[in-house]
Amino acid sequence: MKVYVIGLGLIGGSLALDIQEEFKDSTIYGIDINENHIKEALELGIIHKEGALDSLNEADVIIISVPVDVSLDLTKKVLDTISENTLVIDVGSTKVDICKSIEDHPNRRNFLAAHPIAGTEFSGPKAALKNLYRGKTNIICEVEKTAFKLQERALSIFSKIGMRIRYMDPKSHDKHIAYVSHLSHISSFMLGKTVIEKEKNERDIFDMAGSGFASTVRLAKSSPAMWTPIFKQNKTNVIETLEEYILNLQQFKELMQQDNFEEIYKEMENTNHIKQILNGILLDA
Amino acid sequence: MKVYVIGLGLIGGSLALDIQEEFKDSTIYGIDINENHIKEALELGIIHKEGALDSLNEADVIIISVPVDVSLDLTKKVLDTISENTLVIDVGSTKVDICKSIEDHPNRRNFLAAHPIAGTEFSGPKAALKNLYRGKTNIICEVEKTAFKLQERALSIFSKIGMRIRYMDPKSHDKHIAYVSHLSHISSFMLGKTVIEKEKNERDIFDMAGSGFASTVRLAKSSPAMWTPIFKQNKTNVIETLEEYILNLQQFKELMQQDNFEEIYKEMENTNHIKQILNGILLDA
The missing domain is CATH 3.40.50.720 (NAD(P)-binding Rossmann-like Domain)
Known part of the structure; x- marks a missing residue:
């Protein structure tokens, strides 16, 4: 062959x-x-x-x-x-x-x-x-x-x-993959950006970063040459996921501003359900 | 002892x-x-x-x-x-x-x-x-x-x-740690939430999730009982990091809406600098 x-x-x-x-x-x-x-x-x-x-x-x-x-x-x-x-x-x-x-x-x-x-x-x-x-x-x-x-x-x-x-x-593929792959990359890149911007003035900050940060920001090492055209081709779906993600972050911020930590606890507790989902991924992997 | x-x-x-x-x-x-x-x-x-x-x-x-x-x-x-x-x-x-x-x-x-x-x-x-x-x-x-x-x-x-x-x-500690630890947890929890919300109707979606998603969303497995009081005590700093993070995500979204993929490439390329930083963390770890 x-x-x-x-x-x-x-x-x-x-x-x-x-x-x-x-x-x-x-x-x-x-x-x-x-x-x-x-x-x-x-x-x-x-x-x-x-x-x-x-x-x-x-x-x-x-x-x-x-x-x-x-x-x-x-x-x-x-x-x-x-x-x-x-x-x-x-x-x-x-x-x-x-x-x-x-x-x-x-x-x-x-x-x-x-x-x-x-x-x-x-x-x-x-x-x-x-x-x-x-x-x-x-x-x-x-x-x-x-x-x-x-x-x-x-x-x-x-x-x-x-x-x-x-x-x-193809349409379903591009829509779903925006959530489980493309959005993770953007969330990671922007997390890296937010922290690096801070670091410019305060270099000590990374001395304090642990494995949790490393894991969350890992995808920010990915190749721009590969990812730019992906975001371009999947623009509509990616923007939709970004809007939902930003909305969830904003809502979390507002709960904090309102001192509604009971609700913040619940948000995290509900999202812990991701454990079972990830176990599925890792078992298959 | x-x-x-x-x-x-x-x-x-x-x-x-x-x-x-x-x-x-x-x-x-x-x-x-x-x-x-x-x-x-x-x-x-x-x-x-x-x-x-x-x-x-x-x-x-x-x-x-x-x-x-x-x-x-x-x-x-x-x-x-x-x-x-x-x-x-x-x-x-x-x-x-x-x-x-x-x-x-x-x-x-x-x-x-x-x-x-x-x-x-x-x-x-x-x-x-x-x-x-x-x-x-x-x-x-x-x-x-x-x-x-x-x-x-x-x-x-x-x-x-x-x-x-x-x-x-203590003040510097709480300010810095908000960036390199507390924000990562929120970005991860909200990523998990955004994807789970979608999954409610479309269960197949997680069949498509890979190790990148698993890594980015890992911290969303963390204990709400531990993290709620952390966010409460560090409220001011955490809200500041969240605002910067949301702003960066919004700006990324706007660049996409404007079809400015040249700038999106640059954003990612600049953030790739996180490689060196993470190497530092992992070498120490």
């Missing part, structure tokens, strides 16, 4: 590692606009060979793991050049725009829209991890628009690397 | 574990209003014996690790009953009110105000951890108001369990 991975970051690199582990006969070709990434990916054994965009017609599987704005044009171009039997998988964090951009493409049935929900705050080939996807959820959108035999190939890959599949329409 | 720990939760329990490890001749007496906590602490080897409030005069060291509202009255009562040579340490997360509440107490010089910055989102004796404090920061307030030989005793304990000391006045 010839697998081309376009975009050798955390997501693409980790997929490459798991696919070569599970499909011993596979050859992994890597493509990246950053020459250093190719070099690193070869050195780290993430890919077997450097690939070229004009050889994509010989691929069995092409994985597109690039920032979501780059993916829109790129996926069209890739679909233009493939063979009849090539499966093209996009693994970006938004699904409405990408599905829309190729809906009328003559090779639409070669395309599968996926979102493997896994990652860390790091990026680049060095961030790639073996078994990143084991036990994680993979959202597949518009599966019925992919040719049946190519669906089967995709599912065989995802199943062997340990993912469980959920099917969802 | 006879050590009395009042409040056998995560903080008090972990101190008890480390003190008995480092001071082999010590006997740890535990006091807690919850009878189950005494039982658990005995079973887990956190304390050697159950203690009683009317025997505190025989203690060399008394550690008060109870919710910060309970501590105000309790510390006064404890100071009323101790011997001349007893050191009383309060380890709560706010320092202004506790220092004020005992400022005129005749035994003020037996008291040391500390805030060991360590913990997890869990509570109760079962949450106690060995070596929780190793490499962590301990803020000591108004050290000059504690008798010199009792300062020495306290520092010997903190140094043996591996803490580094920072001295700070």
